[in-house]
Amino acid sequence: MERDIKIKVRVYGQEHVLETYDGEYRNLMALLYDRVYIDDFGECKGVGRCGTCHVYVLKAPASLVFHDGVEHTTLSRLDNTNDTSHLACQIMIDKNLDGLEVEVAEERGYGY
Numbered sequence: 484m485e486r487d488i489k490i491k492v493r494v495y496g497q498e499h500v501l502e503t504y505d506g507e508y509r510n511l512m513a514l515l516y517d518r519v520y521i522d523d524f525g526e527c528k529g530v531g532r533c534g535t536c537h538v539y540v541l542k543a544p545a546s547l548v549f550h551d552g553v554e555h556t557t558l559s560r561l562d563n564t565n566d567t568s569h570l571a572c573q574i575m576i577d578k579n580l581d582g583l584e585v586e587v588a589e590e591r592g593y594g595y
């Protein structure tokens with residue numbers, strides 16, 4: 484399977500370019516969890532409740548649609564959010580993500 488989805492990710496000041504394909508990972512959190520080591524990332528395993536997968540979307544392809552769902556409630560509990568804040572576990576991986584650029588927030592989640 485050709486990895487035709489490229490996503491740029493900045494983590495602790497380092498830039499990574501991750502390549503994947505539709506169906507390899509369910510969501511952006513799972514991709515980051517697997518490919519880039521980030522402390523305490525994805526604690527609730529994608530339920531959308533912990534906030535530890537908080538990312539800033541720096542550049543979003545025009546075709547990308549964000550699904551609000553539980554995201555808004557969880558983000559409202561965090562201090563360091565802004566208009567570009569999203570939960571990586573609520574961003575599903577498909578071809579619309581090609582060209583996405585995100586930065587992982589340094590302070591994430593509220594823990595348990």
Ligand code: FES
Pocket residue numbers: 512524525526527528529530531532533534535536537557570571572573
């Ligand atoms: S993994 Fe917990 S909110 Fe995304």
